[in-house]
Amino acid sequence: MSDPSTPCPRCGAPRAAGPECPSCGVIYLRAEARAAARQAEARDAAKRDAALREVEDQRLALREALEAHASPTFVPPHVAAMPERATSDITFDDGDAAESRSEARLRLWVLPAVLLVAGLAVRSPGFGGFLRIFLTMPLHELGHAVTAWFCGFSATPSLWVTSVSEERSVFIPLALAGLLAALTYQGWKRRQWMWLGAGAVLLLAQAVGTLGLDRMQGQALFTFGGDAGMMVLGTLLMATFYVPPEHYLRKHALRWGFIVIGAAAFMDGFEQWWAALSHVERIPFGTIEGVGLSDPSKLVQTHGWNISHLIRRYVALGIGCLVALGLLYLGALWRVRGALRGASTNAV
Numbered sequence: 001m002s003d004p005s006t007p008c009p010r011c012g013a014p015r016a017a018g019p020e021c022p023s024c025g026v027i028y029l030r031a032e033a034r035a036a037a038r039q040a041e042a043r044d045a046a047k048r049d050a051a052l053r054e055v056e057d058q059r060l061a062l063r064e065a066l067e068a069h070a071s072p073t074f075v076p077p078h079v080a081a082m083p084e085r086a087t088s089d090i091t092f093d094d095g096d097a098a099e100s101r102s103e104a105r106l107r108l109w110v111l112p113a114v115l116l117v118a119g120l121a122v123r124s125p126g127f128g129g130f131l132r133i134f135l136t137m138p139l140h141e142l143g144h145a146v147t148a149w150f151c152g153f154s155a156t157p158s159l160w161v162t163s164v165s166e167e168r169s170v171f172i173p174l175a176l177a178g179l180l181a182a183l184t185y186q187g188w189k190r191r192q193w194m195w196l197g198a199g200a201v202l203l204l205a206q207a208v209g210t211l212g213l214d215r216m217q218g219q220a221l222f223t224f225g226g227d228a229g230m231m232v233l234g235t236l237l238m239a240t241f242y243v244p245p246e247h248y249l250r251k252h253a254l255r256w257g258f259i260v261i262g263a264a265a266f267m268d269g270f271e272q273w274w275a276a277l278s279h280v281e282r283i284p285f286g287t288i289e290g291v292g293l294s295d296p297s298k299l300v301q302t303h304g305w306n307i308s309h310l311i312r313r314y315v316a317l318g319i320g321c322l323v324a325l326g327l328l329y330l331g332a333l334w335r336v337r338g339a340l341r342g343a344s345t346n347a348v
Contacts, residue, residue: 009035104336110241110259111329118263122271131264133160136230139265143229144222149176150202151218152210161291164222173210180206220303226295227269228317234269235321237262242332266321273314280307 006015009031013023020027122128137160144162148155152168180203187195213221237258240249249255276282285297292298299305 100336104333107242107329107332107336111238111325114238114259114263115267118260118267119271121264122268128268132268135261136234136265136268139233139261140226140230140269143233144226146229146233147209147225148218148222150206150209151213151222153218153222155222164219168210168215168218173206176206177203216303220299220305223295223298223303224313227273227314230265230269231314231318231321234262234264234266235325238266238325239328242328266318269314270318270321273311273318276311277315280311283307283311 007013008015008021008024008026011021011024011026013021016022019029021031121131138157141157141160141162144164145155145157148162148164149172152173154165154169154172156163180199184196184199184203187193187197187199209218209221240262241255241259243250243255245251249258272282272284283296284294285300286294287297288294293301296310299310300307
């Protein structure tokens with residue numbers, strides 16, 4: 001029952017004894033129900049407004065923290081629920097648009113320029129020999145050694161020659177498999193999918209080289225692995241130019257030296273075998289003093305490889321390295337393009 005001392009909820013006139021207001025004719029119970037509903041709606045609207053103001057305050061605080069390069073004092077619930085992810089390599093060192101544009105220019109021009117200069121250098125009669133002796137031959141010998149390890153042989157590379165055991169080793173395959181298994185496990189544990197994929201692929205390659213090839217096939221493969229390894233390792237060295245900003249190689253400018261060495265090594269091998277497609281005399285057949293038969297002579301005379309097949313295998317490997325490098329180059333340019341677009345949007 002309504003309190004008689006309260007006024008009419010519609011017109012405010014003193015409440016009469018009956019169910020209706022004598023001034024405005026409203027029924028007291030209906031007017032009170034409508035008033036209670038309006039009050040409930042007002043309370044709900046106030047709660048929504050308070051929640052929206054809180055969200056807006058958090059958004060502004062997050063924006064101010066990002067602009068000040070500081071960590072926000074709160075973590076939104078949807079962010080806290082997300083798994084941790086590695087920092088993208090398109091977030092440049094200081095987030096400055098000028099540095100982003102500088103890095104974009106480097107990624108656009110450095111790789112093609114260094115490949116062009118390396119190609120001209122290895123074709124130079126005098127300078128090409130200097131590069132081969134002091135810069136690219138260590139990668140050539142390392143290519144022999146790495147291929148031998150993946151085929152189960154013990155190998156010791158030096159600057160100009162690699163000593164490889166005649167028979168397969170027991171320790172080398174076990175040690176290499178252990179290292180690759182550790183790489184694969186760490187990739188899975190840390191959710192570094194590139195580590196995981198590289199470890200799995202390399203374990204498969206070792207299984208094929210050690211268990212799928214007989215001794216003579218393994219010896220032929222690590223002989224082939226000199227110039228082949230020079231191109232593959234050179235490609236990997238060039239790829240280090242695109243490491244993320246926080247990487248050690250980029251912070252200490254080591255990527256500049258690696259891309260120069262990698263380009264010289266790759267072009268030294270690829271230019272020779274590409275030229276051999278039309279000039280077979282470019283193939284270094286013969287003997288090397290203190291070493292014996294050259295790699296092409298061993299593959300042809302000892303292992304029975306056809307010369308045309310030999311050339312095409314080296315050329316196919318070189319083209320595959322160029323394709324992989326081109327995909328990396330285009331992907332890096334695409335990521336830089338997105339970073340520049342974001343920087344320009346923030347500036348506006």
